[in-house]
Amino acid sequence: MPGRPFLQIPGPTLVPERIVRAMSQSIIDHRGPKFAALVRECLEGLKGVFQTEKAQIVIYPGSGTGAWEACLVNTLSPGERALACVNGHFSTGFARTAAAYGIEVERLDLPYGAGVPADQVEARLRADTAHQLRAVLVVHNETSTGVTSNVAAVRAALDRARHPALLLVDVVSSLASIDFRVDEWGVDVALTGPQKGLMLPPGLAILAVSDKALHAGEKAKCPRAYWDWAPVLERNTRGEFPYTPATSLLFGLRESLHVLNEEGLPQVFARHARLAEACRRAILALGLQLLCRNPHEYSNTLTAVVMPRGFNSDAYIAHANRTLDLSLGVGLGDVKGKVFRIGHLGSLNELELLGGLAGVELTLKSFGVKLDLGAGLAAAEEYLLETARPR
Numbered sequence: 511m512p513g514r515p516f517l518q519i520p521g522p523t524l525v526p527e528r529i530v531r532a533m534s535q536s537i538i539d540h541r542g543p544k545f546a547a548l549v550r551e552c553l554e555g556l557k558g559v560f561q562t563e564k565a566q567i568v569i570y571p572g573s574g575t576g577a578w579e580a581c582l583v584n585t586l587s588p589g590e591r592a593l594a595c596v597n598g599h600f601s602t603g604f605a606r607t608a609a610a611y612g613i614e615v616e617r618l619d620l621p622y623g624a625g626v627p628a629d630q631v632e633a634r635l636r637a638d639t640a641h642q643l644r645a646v647l648v649v650h651n652e653t654s655t656g657v658t659s660n661v662a663a664v665r666a667a668l669d670r671a672r673h674p675a676l677l678l679v680d681v682v683s684s685l686a687s688i689d690f691r692v693d694e695w696g697v698d699v700a701l702t703g704p705q706k707g708l709m710l711p712p713g714l715a716i717l718a719v720s721d722k723a724l725h726a727g728e729k730a731k732c733p734r735a736y737w738d739w740a741p742v743l744e745r746n747t748r749g750e751f752p753y754t755p756a757t758s759l760l761f762g763l764r765e766s767l768h769v770l771n772e773e774g775l776p777q778v779f780a781r782h783a784r785l786a787e788a789c790r791r792a793i794l795a796l797g798l799q800l801l802c803r804n805p806h807e808y809s810n811t812l813t814a815v816v817m818p819r820g821f822n823s824d825a826y827i828a829h830a831n832r833t834l835d836l837s838l839g840v841g842l843g844d845v846k847g848k849v850f851r852i853g854h855l856g857s858l859n860e861l862e863l864l865g866g867l868a869g870v871e872l873t874l875k876s877f878g879v880k881l882d883l884g885a886g887l888a889a890a891e892e893y894l895l896e897t898a899r900p901r
């Protein structure tokens with residue numbers, strides 16, 4: 511099919527040309543001075559994106575799933591307790607990874623479509639008078655449901671309960687797209703991958719680690735070798751890694767940090783918020799329902815749409831792929847077959863969003879869903895016009 515395929519999934523996202531070009535340089539010696547400068551730039555630049563001056567950045571070749579593992583094995587011991595807030599497919603995965611290492615996981619189970627209720631977290635922590643819970647696990651932006659939880663409120667819950675548990679937060683689909691503040695929100699480990707807000711291909715596991723988490727790491731007994739962050743931090747002081755690093759991705763990461771800095775983080779967040787609202791208005795104008803019910807928890811990186819009754823979302827997504835080369839996110843976990851997800855994150859502008867929304871309208875209609883063609887686009891366009899800033 512001529513033209514570009516429409517990758518409207520919630521990550522991996524489109525990689526801007528200048529990042530592709532940055533990654534296409536020849537590999538350099540990963541123990542030489544040029545490489546050391548590259549590492550320092552990446553580590554410093556990432557601190558800005560995590561909004562931290564105090565945390566240490568750790569980068570591994572890996573993925574978001576690997577970052578869960580790195581976060582857990584470096585901070586906890588088998589037999590220790592952790593409170594896992596579970597409100598979707600990815601928070602389930604984070605909790606399961608902890609359980610696989612012998613951590614006693616106490617689940618705070620929430621319906622798909624809900625955010626993490628800070629008051630319930632506070633109640634659990636207050637009940638734990640012996641401070642047996644060593645960590646609270648939260649997914650900032652649950653990518654399976656399009657729900658963003660209030661991490662600042664969870665921090666405040668920990669503080670009100672005067673509980674010393676570590677706050678471990680997955681920011682895989684929110685970092686560099688939705689405001690997230692490691693220092694201000696007292697986050698002990700924030701973990702992510704490169705393929706969403708950072709606009710890179712997949713292939714890294716990235717963590718921001720507080721002093722408190724580093725100290726916990728000195729006592730943590732989970733078995734670890736590859737994911738042990740101590741040798742990485744030690745070798746990073748000399749601009750090296752204890753293994754062969756993903757040099758091309760680091761070239762790309764340096765460029766991605768330039769791209770983000772040029773736009774400015776506040777503007778990056780505002781752009782995501784505006785495109786997300788346009789998308790939600792389009793979906794609602796088509797008479798469809800959002801999976802996220804609380805407008806304060808709407809995700810600005812993706813929208814999970816409930817498939818109309820009588821239609822299967824897996825079949826619809828295959829149809830969109832086949833007919834228009836449009837890729838949408840599938841329903842995951844409990845909402846498999848019931849939800850499709852529109853990604854609107856990373857390197858994205860108004861016209862690209864509108865193109866994707868036109869594709870959603872066209873393919874829903876040709877799939878048999880009753881709707882007024884153009885109703886969604888008109889709602890999105892109205893909103894984009896109302897909120898347009900003069901260039």
Ligand SMILES: Cc1ncc(COP(=O)(O)O)c(C=O)c1O
Nearest residue numbers: 573574575600653680682683703
């Ligand atoms: C919130 C969240 N956590 C973890 C992951 C797992 O990351 P990866 O697929 O890079 O292993 C994803 C992937 O989409 C995610 O969205």
